[in-house]
Amino acid sequence: MTAPSSCHTRPLAITMGDPAGIGPEIVARMFLRRPAQRRWIVVGDPLVMRHALAALDPAARVRRIPTSAEARFDDGELNVLVSSEGVSLPPIGRISAESGRAAYAAIIAAIRLAKTGAVRGIVTAPIHKEALAAAGLRYPGHTEILAEQAGGAGVAMMLANEDIRVVLVTTHCSLRDAIRRADQSAQMAAIRLAHAGARALGIERPRVAVAGLNPHAGEGGLFGGEEALIIAPAIAQARREGIDASGPWPGDTVFMQARERRFDVVVAQYHDQGLIPVKYMGLAQGVNITLGLPFVRTSPDHGTAFDIAGRGVADPSSLETAFDYALRLTGAAT
Template sequence: MKKKAAAEGAAEGDKPVLAVTCGDPCGVGPEIVLRAAAEEQATKAARLVVLGSEKHLRQTARELKIRWPFANVVGDVPCSRRWERPVLLDLGGCCEQWLPGKISASAGKAAVDAIERAVALALDERVAGIVTAPIHKEALSLAGCSDPGHTEMLERLSGARKVGMLFWTPEMAVGLLTTHMSLRDAMKKIRCSRIAEMLGLFHDQWQRFFATVPHIAVAALNPHAGEGGRFGHEEIQEILPAIEKVREHGLRVDGPIPADSVFAMAREGRFDLVLALYHDQATIPVKLVSRQKSVNVTVGLPFVRTSVDHGTAMDIAGKGVASADSLVAAIRLAARLCLGPHPA
């Protein structure tokens, strides 16, 4: 495919080309990628180039009795945009060492290699976006990768100035102030300057993807939003000043709103987006309401990137029971975002 062909195809209303990585080969990633690649909802939305090991994926398909979904095994992204069925870009790898549910440096390296290849394709505009299956943070570390997760790795590889993590569901959207760090470290990041910066990022990226000005709510940290300082001072000292600061620049932001109320309010349609202050404050409500159809979106990158809302699920890897619903949703949302701004 010539450079910019993926982007040009999307601009013409054609199905965008998406790179799909298989995640950690010892988790459920290979299984859900095989299942998603056979789903009509996914293949109708985009042309899929799956990045992974042919040998390992064939073994997974055979053992789990999943139909082989690929039209061809290729060494590069196809030049023609006339292909419909997914293709597999074989990355090889030491698949003899990849056992279901087993954490290993070899598996971590395979996951990193696929991400690096996908980012290179996206930056070269050979693909319009990236969709990723889950990676295992410990395996990444064993492989010598210092990034704690996809979000941070993609920021580094792409050279983006600032990125953010956003969870999208059919019912609500939640952005994160902090991502992969301990709760103790996350508390240290709740500062006026950081909150204002992330509110600006999510505001701008929402307009990039959906062409509307978002109404954003900021979740409180403490019970009852601190009750005027009785249960904590973060709301008074850090969160409210940040909200007031961005309002001066025309952003439509409310809060801080108690976390036990704000997500229900968003689900009712009162807000377009909630800014959560730490990882699990965001993911618990998202997963409760999403029914395995929420999508992780990295905003701020020079290309579209979506992912599943779950981890590697090592406990069920290789058992043939993993659902591909979140991956299919991620593919469909990535395709939609690649085609340009649409109302949320």
């Protein structure tokens, strides 16, 4: 995750997300709520974004742009770079192949912009995994698409809020597969990325706590041997590399200790072990940061919320937090 030196002069790109969910609405709402911070473009379908913006402010206007170079930021119009164009709106609040294809097209277009340096980073609005599947796109989520498009780079999810930061060893897979995949190589990758990610956020010497896999971190082998056989050797290797890593710590207390500032970042072994503590503290201030990419990518810490899509009540706070983190990670203040 790097921030090129010229990043201050280039916009961020924000994908519209699944057009049937709340993504277009929260993007439009953030645009209206932050008139002083509009140096960014939306990547998506102009028709979808025009509808979302008009529902909130009929006087607001969308500028359809074929390239990021044609964006303007001084006239109050929302710049939408065209990644797809439907002839009608998709069914709101429903899974459809049409929405899955449009959401995917926006992600791919934004990644290309970031890889070529046209934008300084990307913020992604929520997508729906079943809509991707309906479109024949077999990805568990954004992280896997980003990793593939970045050339198979080793990436990890960091979930962060003002209290704790969590990096996952394994992400979107069954618990059975997570246990199998959490080998020493995966441990090392997550620990290194946790260290690098915390440094990117301004922590000079991050204290990295590694959670155990089993109850009570295995209780000396009584509840499982992964801690002694896999996790502890990875921690020892990380320490030899100069990383301030410790553990394995019991998963039922390590997050509380991180919240009390004993640790700067926690490496969690599987998806729910890491995400439950972050999300329990509230979705509005949570953000997902993808570590290990050649560009900055953040996203809100919630899904498409089909149950409220199209009702005009979606809260953009988590998207705004993701936007703020992207600015922070690219070294831009505004």
